Amino acid sequence: MQLITRRKAKGERPKVLRLTSHVSRLAAFVLLAPCSLLKGDCPRFTDGASLRRRIGTVPVIMLLTAYGLVLTGSARAEDRFSVKYQHYEDDKSIYYKDAKGVTSDRWLIAISKAITEKTSLALNYGVDAISSASWKVDGVTSATKRAGEETRYSGGLGLNHTIGTVNYSANLGLSRENNYNSNYLSASVAKDYNKRNTTVALSVSKAWDDIYSTKIGDSRTFPMSKDTSTVGLSFTQALTPWTIAAIGHEYTMAEGYQAHPENVVCLDCTSINRAYTDEVHPETRYRNASVLRINRYLPWRGALHADYRYYHDSWGVGSNTLGLKYYQYLSDDLVLRLRGRFYTQGAADFYFKNPSATDSYPTIDGKLREFDSLMYGVKLIYNATKAAGKAGIKVGEKINLDLKWDVYQQADAITSPTKVAGPSTGLKASIVQVGLGMEF
Amino acid sequence: MKLWLLVVALLSLFLAGCASLELVQPWERETLADPIMQLEPDPSEAAFDEHILSTREGSAGGYGVAGGGCGCN
Structure with missing residues (x-):
């Protein structure tokens, strides 16, 4: 570009x-x-x-609003503006054995603006450009090829209101891409108890999705729909002046089309009677996720964050996730964060390495296989407020810059003769993220 | 059923532990207010992470990150 x-001046070459x-x-x-x-x-x-x-017009207006907050000085202390950019790249498909991975470039602009003493408005807009997002399959040879670039646009609007020790929030949003549209609503209420040492929060959300097929010659009727409802309950407690903990549970119910319309499954692929069919998943899925989090401040200006998630759903997928993050002030303005995430998952009841014609739900979705994953990385967070002040730049009360690099990799577990090693093994991804945040 | 028992047990332990705690007073909250002690210090990063992981793994949810669906592969 x-x-x-x-x-x-006239005649001068730009x-x-x-x-x-x-x-x-x-x-x-x-x-x-x-x-x-x-x-x-x-x-x-x-x-x-x-x-x-x-x-697009929306993000430009949002950027202008941020400029307006800076230039007019009309911002309140809780007004915020942030831009985040992410580059993601992996090396393998989680669907087809010989297909290449995915590259995506995503950015997100978010603004939060207080409109009264107790009410604030939030806006966000994101664009996600994905290459190799789908693979078209030749039904005879099962050869794969790249489908080119897809772009996903998303936007959200939120309203937050506080009355005494109770905080109410409501959000609505949508995302659009060439083969998938989604609209959602969410609401939450959080109340503080015990002199703000305990917070109880309840949240509900509902999403309505329409799914289209980009497969050439697809004879099925599209769009198909999927509705997703989620209820969440959480308790947060300040345990000591240096320790805070939270426990929460989310229940999600999804109904409708949940397979990938472009995925083609090779049935009895090792025999001479091989055949090809569309991927089929059950039309209902009930998910349960329980999370425990503990943050502990350390005397050498550091903090350790630990979280554990237990997950189980009606398709038979069960998982355990342990997350660790260590924060350390390197100076008054610079924070280093190291992270590790350890994940282990069991296969869905209907996932088999070699699908056969007798399977009710033939699938090649690698997300449903048995595997472990590891994520680790480093992040730097720089408070640029003082440096900006020295340079004569006055753009709010606080300016943060952040830069992170994460590595994500999967390893297939070999514990069962039938539910093992999906179509891809050892996926490895690299994630780079850059962010700018301002508080006014 | 086992899951609900686990959730109830964890919740009971959590609340029982809280009941015997001394309240953290407002003047003792300096470290809890530090940015590195927030449960979700960077919501945009959390949303990006959730998006990547939920399109690579069979599990999703639990961390309170809201958002619409996508056909991301």
Whole structure:
């Protein structure tokens, strides 16, 4: 992508800036948003698209709102603005044995603005560009090929209101991509007890999804639908001046089409009578997830976060997750975080390495196989408020920059002769994330 | 059924433990208010993580990260 600067004088050739990295593109979006909205003689992209056309009107308006908060000084202490960018890349498909992995570039803009003493409004907008998101399968040879790029757009609107020790929030949102549309509503209420040492929170949400098929020659009737309802209850307790803990449970009920419309399953693949069919999953799924979290402050300006999740669902998938995060102040303004996440999962009741024609639910969904995974990484969080002040930049009460790198990898367990090693083994992913947050 | 028993047992232990605790007074909350002690210090990162993991693993939920569905592969 290239960016052409404005002409400074008649006849002067504009400069062409090559935006080779995603970070430089994001920086260009943020810096040029006001100019784009004013419809001035703005820098433009070499394909002729304006900034507004390139990223859409909504995020540009959100960026302008953030600028407005800074320039007019009308912001309250609880007003926040953040931009987050993430690059994800893995090396293997979790569906097809010889297919390549997925690359995705995702960014998210979020704004929270107090509209009264007790009420705040939140907006978020995200774009997720995914390459190799689907694989089209030749029904004869089962060969796979890349389907190119897909883009997912998502947006959300939230309202938060506090009355005494009770906090109410309501959110609505949607996401759109070429083969999947989703709309959701959620609400929660949280009440403090014991001089704000205990918080009890109840949340409910409902999502309505429409699924389409991009498979060539698909004879099934689309869109198909899926409705998902979730109820959550949590207790948070300050145990000591240095320790806080939380326990919570979520119950989710999903009804409707839950397979992947593009996935093709090879039945009795090792025999001469092999055949191909569409993937089929049960139409109901009940999920239960219980989480225990403990955060402990350490005397050398550090903190240890530990969490454990027990998960089980009606498809037979059960898992245990242990998460550890260690935070350490390296200076007053710089925090280092190290993380480790350990996950082990059992296979769904209907998942088999070699599906046969007698299976009720033929699937190649690698998420349903038995495997372990490990995630580890490092993150730096820099409080840039002082540095910005010294440089004469006044953009709110607090400015945070963060940078993280995580590695995620899966390893297949070999404990059963029939439910083992899915189509891909040893998936390895790299995740890089950059963020900017401001409080006003 | 076993799951609900586990949840009830954990909850009972948690609440029983809380009942015998001394309240943390407002002037003792300095470390609890530190950004590195928040249960969810970076909600955007948590949402990104949940999105990646729920499209790579069979489990999802429990951490209170809300959001719509997707057809992400």
